[in-house]
Amino acid sequence: MFDVADALRGGVEGPEHAWRFVRSFAAEWVGVPLAEGHGSRAEELGEAEQELGFVLPSCLRAGFLLLGSRDDLTRNQDPLVRPAGLFVEDGVLVFRRENQDCAFWGIPLDEAEQDDPPVVVRTPDGWIPFLDRMSTAWVELVLSETLFADAAPGRGMHDACEPPLSSLPALETAFTRVDLPDHPMWVGPDDSPVRWYAGPGCLLRRDGVEDLSRLYVRGCTDEATEGIRRSVPVRWERGS
Structure with missing residues (x-):
């Protein structure tokens, strides 16, 4: 059986490693491989970018294209927002929310041009660092929601x-x-x-x-x- 600890030995090395892990995890642990139609449509993301007024961070966009429509992997407890629901608050691009809107996860806009930007979370005490790379945050999201x-x-x-x-x-x-x-x-x-x-x-x-x-x-x-x-x-x- 698939062992998450073995697959992530040494940590998440970057976006491509994150995508390989998610594909293997979906196929071997969850038992439903990622397939065409499991990602968000490029048109949806384009419309979101037009509404926001800027291009989405590359690692965020790539994750949406890979698995943005796989609700079983992304939307159970603290869901990934839909592309149309992406929004900016306090200079942070929010991509995930706690199910009762008690917390939000996002990418600071002043770091959004990085290939693999850091992620912050809004707690009752304000925004604090969550993980130092979006690729790691994608893996954490998939594990938590699964x-x-x-x-x-x-x-x-x-x-x-x-x-x-x-x-x-x-x-x-x-x-x-x-x-x-x-x-x-x-x-x-x-x-x-x-x-x-x-x-x-x-x-x-x-x-x-x-x-x-x-x-x-x-x-x-x-x-x-x-x-x-x-x-x-x-x-x-x-x-x-």
Whole structure:
């Protein structure tokens, strides 16, 4: 089974690496390969650029063209906005929003001409750095939105828990830390940093400091999800 930690060993090297990862992840982990029609139409992006009055950052545009219409990979919890919904706030081009508009992710316009610009997130305390490259933000978006997606029968439901400190060694032993930088959870410092773990067919995200953390998990099959639950012996919200 596809192992996210292996595929991202050494981190996201840039846009082309991000696109290769997303293609492999969609085909092998999600089980639905990217295909023609899964990206946003160039005409949609052109209309958005006309409305905004400037050309979209290249890495943002390329991601939309690749998977902008794959809602299962991009629009479950904190969705990618539609091209027509792109907007500017406080000098930031917003491309993603929390589902109740409590947070927004975007690219600062004064850095938008970079090939792989940084991404910021608007929290209750204002805009803060999120990830230093848009290519990494695309990978994080796909992982997060897949983690919280409603799965087809047999394809692994997501689960969550509040792991006690005593359970963290089991997590570190059973799963591999994914080479993505620590990044903030928009809710606040107690829910940060966000860190990713994985194993074959398994995806895990731990939010927050050790004594206040929350763990979200999903397997690519029901059996993989059950394997995660057995590996980290805690009280799970959905499972036993």
